[in-house]
Amino acid sequence: MNGKVQKEAESHIKEASSQVGSNIATLPSWKDRFLTRKKIYILTMVGVVVLALGLGLGIGLTQAAAHCTHPKPASASTPSPSVSSTASIIQPSVGTTWDYPLGFSLATSNANKSTIFYPVDLENTSADTIAKLKSAGHTVICYFSAGSVEDYREDAGDFPSVAIGNTLDGWPDEKWLDIRNSQVREVMATRIASAASKGCVGVDPDNIDGYTNKPGFALTEDDTVDYVQYLAETAHAAGLGYGLKNAGAIVDRVVDVAQWAINEECAEYNECADWSPFVKAGKPVFHVEYVDDDDATSVSASKLSKACAASGQSGFSTIVKHYTLDNWVIYC
Ligand SMILES: *[C@@H]1O[C@H](CO)[C@@H](O)[C@H](O)[C@H]1NC(C)=O
Ligand SMILES: *[C@@H]1O[C@H](CO)[C@@H](O)[C@H](O)[C@H]1NC(C)=O
16 A cells, blocks of 8 residues: 555554553553563573583583573473574664665666665565575565455455455555454465565565554454564564564554564654654664655655654665655665
């Protein structure tokens, strides 16, 4: 839905976030924190055992201690021999350069060598193209819509009709999905697996915040948080990074599970500060502002200064693009 629906969505987010403001404080990700503490505890115990064995067998302490820094052993009794999947998940740094040419056939020949982070369309970008972009030094992410069904997608028939809701405003080929539905989630797991097998190193699942629109289901902010956690866990299990797309109201609740954020038009709506927790956590915010004229070849100085220097966007990776997300781009 990139862009257009965003305008409406963002105003709803504002309403929703003021309504649920008090709930946000009472709904911390306690479970995550609990699990993290539990992991640290298990790690410590594994460490003690490994150290004791190491001493007994005369194995160097350095090696054993180094082993303890791995974040995620499968369990205390059967430590995984392979490198843990979290160890290899990408974490781009704040300020990484990017472009968002989802509506364009990106190839090494038309990619900017200095632009690192490139989301591409999962379905219509080949594994061969992804491999070439990666070997040219780009970080390639696979985009798909996680909260809507687009009629023209190969797997559009895999969604149960009970989980298909209202048409997206301004996007006649696209309908909201019930993100709580297990079959919907299975389709997304399959897409994430496809992203991994095509060689993408992360995913950009769009339209996760249907609750801010009129999806045709009684979706809530909590449903979106739950869905983000599901998508992030599924991506991480496949060795992929996960980025939060828009959904400013839930940033504080999911910044821990995402490796970056992608935001559309926070400068236009004076909401950039909502995403600043990502920068504080050392994670980039990939920010795009749009010009209304899809044929524009330049932007006014006032538009540019608003797009590039809005309050709250310090540290963001900002670009200006056409709504069509073609190859035209201005880097701030
Ligand atoms: C890829 O698919 C998206 C969504 O259908 C479309 O907007 C875009 O134009 C396609 N890109 C290419 C290069 O075909
Ligand atoms: C290439 O990308 C870099 C970083 O994203 C940007 O600063 C530079 O202006 C781009 N070059 C062109 C020709 O667009």
